[in-house]
Amino acid sequence: MTLAKGLNSLVTDTNGRATKTGAAVRVRRVRPADIPHVIAIDTRVTSLPKAEYWNDVFRRYGKQRLHERFFLVAEKRLDRANPRVLGFIVGEIRAWEFGSPPCGWVFALSVEPGMRLHGIGCALLDAISREFKKAAVSKMRTMVARDARLPLLFFRSEGMMAGPYIQLEKDLD
Amino acid sequence: MRLQISTRLAIFAVLELTAREDHQHSVAKIGAKYGVSSHHLAKVMHVMGHAGLVHSVRGAGGGYRFAGNARRTTLLDVAELFEDLSSVEQDTGTVDATSEGQALREVLNEIDDIARATLGSITIATMRKLVDRHGTGGRRRLKPAVPRQRKQRRL
Numbered sequence: 001m002t003l004a005k006g007l008n009s010l011v012t013d014t015n016g017r018a019t020k021t022g023a024a025v026r027v028r029r030v031r032p033a034d035i036p037h038v039i040a041i042d043t044r045v046t047s048l049p050k051a052e053y054w055n056d057v058f059r060r061y062g063k064q065r066l067h068e069r070f071f072l073v074a075e076k077r078l079d080r081a082n083p084r085v086l087g088f089i090v091g092e093i094r095a096w097e098f099g100s101p102p103c104g105w106v107f108a109l110s111v112e113p114g115m116r117l118h119g120i121g122c123a124l125l126d127a128i129s130r131e132f133k134k135a136a137v138s139k140m141r142t143m144v145a146r147d148a149r150l151p152l153l154f155f156r157s158e159g160m161m162a163g164p165y166i167q168l169e170k171d172l173d
Numbered sequence: 174m175r176l177q178i179s180t181r182l183a184i185f186a187v188l189e190l191t192a193r194e195d196h197q198h199s200v201a202k203i204g205a206k207y208g209v210s211s212h213h214l215a216k217v218m219h220v221m222g223h224a225g226l227v228h229s230v231r232g233a234g235g236g237y238r239f240a241g242n243a244r245r246t247t248l249l250d251v252a253e254l255f256e257d258l259s260s261v262e263q264d265t266g267t268v269d270a271t272s273e274g275q276a277l278r279e280v281l282n283e284i285d286d287i288a289r290a291t292l293g294s295i296t297i298a299t300m301r302k303l304v305d306r307h308g309t310g311g312r313r314r315l316k317p318a319v320p321r322q323r324k325q326r327r328l
Contacts, residue, residue: 146286146287146290147290149293149294152290152293152294153247153294153296153299156294156295156296156299157244157296157298157299157302159302159306162291
């Protein structure tokens with residue numbers, strides 16, 4: 001996760017090509033070869049290896065219904081000989097959950113710990129925002145734990161505010 | 174949720190200082206904008222100075238500058254200088270010892286936790302973006318910062 005907008009935003013092509021801009025990173029659709037890097041970043045961030053989960057996410061969000069599912073990765077734009085995933089974001093269009101009109105849901109966002117504060121999180125969020133807009137939704141949502149300070153600060157700094165829903169839960173005995 | 178007057182004033186003062194970080198801001202000028210006495214504001218600034226959030230510049234053209242990191246300092250950091258926003262686990266009174274009292278305490282603690290999380294997730298830099306958005310006629314409209322019945326103090 002990053003808290004800085006240090007780099008120019010990117011233009012993402014939903015067909016898997018990232019349009020060239022002056023930015024130092026580009027955001028594009030995930031590819032099969034990216035998944036080990038995604039797993040590695042997530043493991044470094046959460047200390048909880050979830051290879052099976054991410055392979056399943058790739059099957060569901062990287063291959064199917066791509067007009068409403070977005071699994072994007074950020075990589076260094078000028079280092080094509082040594083492509084390296086610096087971060088990723090996953091989201092989808094969700095419609096009519098609990099009466100909510102279609103909106104963009106972000107349910108995963110992670111940036112390589114050593115590459116934070118370089119605008120990568122911002123680039124990923126900007127890119128998926130554009131995809132949501134193209135899909136004709138005007139609202140983006142996510143859910144963050146109250147004590148997860150870093151992602152909360154990041155999403156707040158990107159202009160996200162508390163929404164009209166309250167998340168509820170109970171212990172299932 | 175209501176914040177104490179000193180807390181609100183401290184947040185407003187920090188927002189003023191971070192609007193132009195290259196300038197010193199006088200207590201009198203900030204106080205005039207928000208309709209509070211320089212005396213009250215000076216006390217608030219003193220507390221923030223003691224906490225290292227602001228520092229004063231003496232002499233002609235002197236005033237206060239923000240000394241913290243606007244991208245790291247949250248509203249909670251400022252608020253906690255002036256009031257205790259932590260959840261109360263349990264009072265010692267008889268009422269709170271009852272199961273009804275404990276149930277009510279659980280609900281109130283939930284409210285406190287959400288309030289703390291909200292204040293702790295908004296940095297001064299983020300607040301400045303919000304202020305700028307409102308200043309340029311942004312889409313979101315907040316409730317007026319100044320309750321009508323407290324017009325005189327404008328806090």
